[in-house]
Amino acid sequence: MDVLAGLIQTAFLAGGVLALAALGEVLAERVGVVNLGVEGLIALGAMTGIAVVSVAPVPWLGFSAALLVGLVAGMVFALATVVVRANQVLAGLALTYIGLGLAATLGKPFSGSPAAATFAKVDIPILSDLPFWGRALFSHNILVYIIFLALPVLVHYVMFYTRHGLNMRAVGENPAAADAAGISVMKMRFWYTSLGASLAAGAGGYLTLAFVPSWSEGVVSGRGWIAVALVIFAGFRPINVVLAALLFGFITALGFVGQARNWPVAASVLAMLPYLGTIALMILPVLAWQKMRRIMAAPEGLTQPYFRDDR
Amino acid sequence: MMSYRLQRLPAASPAVAFAARLVSVIAALATAGLILKLAGMEPLALGAKVISSTFGSSFGIADLALLFSPLLYCGLAVAIGMRVGVWNIGAEGQFNLGAFSAAGVGLFVAGPPVLILPLMVLAGMIGGALWILIPTLARAYAGVSELITTLLMNFVATLLVYFVATGPWLDSSGMALATTARLPVAIPEIWDIVHWGLPVALGLAVVLAIAFNYTKWGYEVRIGGSNPGNALYAGMPVRRHLIFVMLLSGALAGLGGVMEVAGTVHRLQGGISNNFGYIGIMVAVLARAAPLGVIVSALFMAVVLNGGIILQPQGLTTQTVLAVTGLILLYAAIGDEFARYRVLRTIQPQD
Numbered sequence: 001m002d003v004l005a006g007l008i009q010t011a012f013l014a015g016g017v018l019a020l021a022a023l024g025e026v027l028a029e030r031v032g033v034v035n036l037g038v039e040g041l042i043a044l045g046a047m048t049g050i051a052v053v054s055v056a057p058v059p060w061l062g063f064s065a066a067l068l069v070g071l072v073a074g075m076v077f078a079l080a081t082v083v084v085r086a087n088q089v090l091a092g093l094a095l096t097y098i099g100l101g102l103a104a105t106l107g108k109p110f111s112g113s114p115a116a117a118t119f120a121k122v123d124i125p126i127l128s129d130l131p132f133w134g135r136a137l138f139s140h141n142i143l144v145y146i147i148f149l150a151l152p153v154l155v156h157y158v159m160f161y162t163r164h165g166l167n168m169r170a171v172g173e174n175p176a177a178a179d180a181a182g183i184s185v186m187k188m189r190f191w192y193t194s195l196g197a198s199l200a201a202g203a204g205g206y207l208t209l210a211f212v213p214s215w216s217e218g219v220v221s222g223r224g225w226i227a228v229a230l231v232i233f234a235g236f237r238p239i240n241v242v243l244a245a246l247l248f249g250f251i252t253a254l255g256f257v258g259q260a261r262n263w264p265v266a267a268s269v270l271a272m273l274p275y276l277g278t279i280a281l282m283i284l285p286v287l288a289w290q291k292m293r294r295i296m297a298a299p300e301g302l303t304q305p306y307f308r309d310d311r
Numbered sequence: 312m313m314s315y316r317l318q319r320l321p322a323a324s325p326a327v328a329f330a331a332r333l334v335s336v337i338a339a340l341a342t343a344g345l346i347l348k349l350a351g352m353e354p355l356a357l358g359a360k361v362i363s364s365t366f367g368s369s370f371g372i373a374d375l376a377l378l379f380s381p382l383l384y385c386g387l388a389v390a391i392g393m394r395v396g397v398w399n400i401g402a403e404g405q406f407n408l409g410a411f412s413a414a415g416v417g418l419f420v421a422g423p424p425v426l427i428l429p430l431m432v433l434a435g436m437i438g439g440a441l442w443i444l445i446p447t448l449a450r451a452y453a454g455v456s457e458l459i460t461t462l463l464m465n466f467v468a469t470l471l472v473y474f475v476a477t478g479p480w481l482d483s484s485g486m487a488l489a490t491t492a493r494l495p496v497a498i499p500e501i502w503d504i505v506h507w508g509l510p511v512a513l514g515l516a517v518v519l520a521i522a523f524n525y526t527k528w529g530y531e532v533r534i535g536g537s538n539p540g541n542a543l544y545a546g547m548p549v550r551r552h553l554i555f556v557m558l559l560s561g562a563l564a565g566l567g568g569v570m571e572v573a574g575t576v577h578r579l580q581g582g583i584s585n586n587f588g589y590i591g592i593m594v595a596v597l598a599r600a601a602p603l604g605v606i607v608s609a610l611f612m613a614v615v616l617n618g619g620i621i622l623q624p625q626g627l628t629t630q631t632v633l634a635v636t637g638l639i640l641l642y643a644a645i646g647d648e649f650a651r652y653r654v655l656r657t658i659q660p661q662d
Contacts, residue, residue: 036458040637086644089398089458090596094641097589101634105627217630222466229459268474275463279445282460286453307319 007253008136013211014256015249016147017042017203021227022234022241023151024199029236030159031192032172032301033081036092038200039224040099041070045204047107050115050215057117063143063205070201073099074194082189085305096224104217115213119143141210148242155238168192172299175306185306200224222275229278233285235296244281251277316655323650332597335646336611339639357625361618369503371617376505377575378616381406381584382609383512384567385591386598387519388560393600394523395556396536401446401461402564403588404468405439409568411472412438414579417494417572418480424496431496432569439565440558442468447557451550457557465588473581480579490580498574508570515563519602532556564588585629590616593636596643612636 021038028035045066053062073095080091119141128138159165170178171188179185207223208215226248234240255270263270285296323331344354365371385402392399399405413435420427446460473489480491498506523529535542535549542549567587572579594612598604619632 080641080645084645084648086648090644090647091641093400093592094637094644097593097633097637097640099637101630101632101637104630105634108626108628222463225459225462229463232456232459266474266478268470268477272467272470275466279460279463283445283449283453283455286455 002135003257005132005135007250007257009139010253010256011246011249012137012140012144012148013249014252015245015247016144017207017211017223018227018230018248019203019242019245020143020147020151020206021200021203021224022230022245023147023155023238024196024203025228025231026155026196026236026238026241027199028193028196029231029302030172030299031168031189032175032299032304032306033078033189033193034088034092034228034303035074035077035095035193035196035200036089036228037073037077037095037099037197037224038227039220039222040096040103041073041197041200042099042204042207042224042227043103043220044069044073044099045201046208046219047103047110047204047215048201049205049208050107050110053115053117053209054110059117059119059209062115062117062209063119063202066205067198067202070204071194071198073201074197075190077197078190078193081305082186082193085307088303088305100220107215107217110215112216113214115209115215117209118213119210143206143210147206148246152238152242159238169299172301175301175304179306179308189306200227203227226274226278229282232296232298233278233281236298248274248277314657314659316657318653318655320651320653323647327650328599328647331646331650332599332643335642336597336639338646339635339642342638342642343635352625357622358618361614361621364621365614365617373503373505374620375613375617376509378585379610379613380509380512380575381567381571381587382591382594382612382616383509383516383605384570385564385587386594386605386609386612387512387516387602388564388567389592389595390598390600390602390605391519391523391556391563392560393595394536395532395553396539397450397553397557397560398458399443399461399557399560399564400458400592401443401464401561401588402567402591403584403586404461404465405442405561405564406568406571406584406588407465407468407472408438408442409435409565410572410579410583411468411475411568412565413569414480414491414494414572417496418491427496428498428573431573432566435565435569436562437565439561439563439568441561442565443557443561447554447561450557451554469581472579472583476580482578490578493577494573494579496573497577498570500574504575506570506574508567508574511570512567513606516602516606523602528552564591585616586633589633590636593640596640 021042025035025038048066048069049062052065053059077091077095080086081088121139122142124138128134159168167178167183168188171183171185175185207219212219230241230244230248234244251273255273258265258270259267347354347357365375385406388402388405389399413431416431416434417427420430442464443461446457446464449455449460450457476491477489482490482492498508500506501510523533531542531547532552535547535552539549571583576583590612594605594608597608615635616632619627619629
């Protein structure tokens with residue numbers, strides 16, 4: 001029982017990176033921009049977080065710096081894809097390469113050393129004393145509560161229960177109609193793409209300030225790509241995305257437990273599980289249930305640059 | 312009244328597109344130089360050093376050739392995928408699997424080299440093709456985007472190579488940490504340390520260029536890639552072409568891995584691919600997916616990659632090269648869009 005509680009606790013901790021990055025990607029994809037630069041953004045944020053706390057050992061400062069770096073990188077990406085309307089796949093790959101390369105080059109001095117400051121665990125009074133659930137649910141660092149509770153509920157509410165959210169989704173589904181209705185397609189796409197990128201880099205800050213907590217060149221190891229896949233798997237819905245991230249956190253946690261308890265499986269084989277799991281989850285639901293394709297479909301205008309003339 | 316306005320064309324003319332490519336590459340290198348300058352380095356001196364160390368000696372040329380070859384294989388693999396409308400972001404993994412399969416045959420099958428070498432090549436190509444099989448079938452039969460599935464397979468491949476190189480296949484001499492024993496057979500060398508991997512890749516580029524541009528098959532593949540609906544309506548076997556080209560793409564990247572492990576490195580080790588698969592995407596994009604263009608862009612990227620290796624004492628790494636690659640890719644994507652615009656001069660009648 002204790003093992004299971006620990007597993008769930010680690011699942012939240014590990015899944016937080018994916019959840020935050022994937023929430024950011026939901027914002028971008030819902031307004032019609034696919035950002036394949038998440039992997040690079042996480043790397044940039046992770047390196048930024050470590051670098052900032054090495055100067056000023058305040059975790060919030062490192063995390064905010066990561067968000068800010070992501071916002072700036074996202075604005076560059078949005079400038080290329082939304083304003084210039086360059087190919088989103090190419091620009092996204094470019095962002096991944098730039099982020100990974102830049103983070104590795106600039107992060108060399110911090111490689112391997114632990115973070116100078118990390119987010120401490122916040123035990124919720126009374127609830128955290130509960131026998132099983134206390135450890136599993138109510139004993140986490142503050143970011144976990146934000147990422148798994150506050151943020152998805154907020155995004156869900158704005159996206160599905162406000163006029164602004166309706167406008168957002170209209171821009172992603174049918175930019176021409178949204179334009180005709182007086183919504184600025186470019187403004188909407190620019191800011192939500194930038195905000196999404198900011199959250200992805202924030203996920204990097206979370207990775208090195210709350211989860212690992214140290215920087216090394218390979219620390220991101222595909223989490224950005226898994227996050228992009230989760231968005232598709234979760235049908236572009238914020239709450240589903242966070243639940244899917246939790247599932248993947250659980251798979252990662254299983255790998256850790258396996259290593260710690262000396263299961264007769266090599267560590268590198270256990271480390272393959274999240275990637276194989278992601279591929280399986282991308283393929284199986286579509287095969288199993290044809291209706292899934294329609295229900296979980298991507299926004300109609302995804303990856304389509306919008307030109308007013310083309311209407 | 313004279314006025315100017317911009318017109319966006321459905322496709323850029325080849326000459327303008329080429330010019331845009333050239334400008335974006337120069338702009339990207341200039342940006343990288345500016346960043347180096349801000350970091351307190353001398354970009355022009357560094358550039359001169361790269362050029363002189365690369366082209367100034369036969370060692371430099373040989374090193375360059377050894378980087379040129381894997382970039383050709385990966386570039387061709389990605390390029391033919393693009394022709395059929397597929398993003399094979401998994402060349403890195405297929406390259407690793409090619410190296411893995413070839414090393415497996417080389418280490419554990421005894422026999423004369425004339426027999427073992429072809430067997431290694433075959434195993435590597437099958438390995439590469441198998442590595443893209445699941446993404447291929449998922450794309451062809453369930454419409455699952457191959458972009459992310461092929462990419463995720465890269466991580467699995469890297470872990471697999473790392474696992475065998477540090478575990479079951481570890482060099483038993485006790486000296487090595489993460490590498491297998493030296494392979495008993497090698498791809499024959501043609502000049503200095505340059506082996507047959509390079510001429511074979513160049514030959515493949517020519518063969519693919521002819522196949523795609525001058526055969527009925529190539530025509531059908533291209534139509535199926537650019538307009539699947541029309542191709543289907545015209546009775547072309549779109550799905551069959553898609554599956555075949557994707558598997559061929561994997562096999563090509565795998566062949567690159569065979570040549571790398573059996574011709575250049577001679578051992579299977581973790582990190583055997585210097586980001587070749589990822590830079591291969593850049594090679595294919597720069598070449599606009601033309602097999603002969605891949606020769607030019609692979610050579611260019613080999614110089615860039617070699618530059619990163621030469622400048623390692625200055626604190627740069629192959630990861631820095633990846634950042635520069637990304638910069639070129641970003642500018643190329645932007646340049647592509649700009650190349651589609653044409654300035655129109657219009658004379659409006661006075662009334």
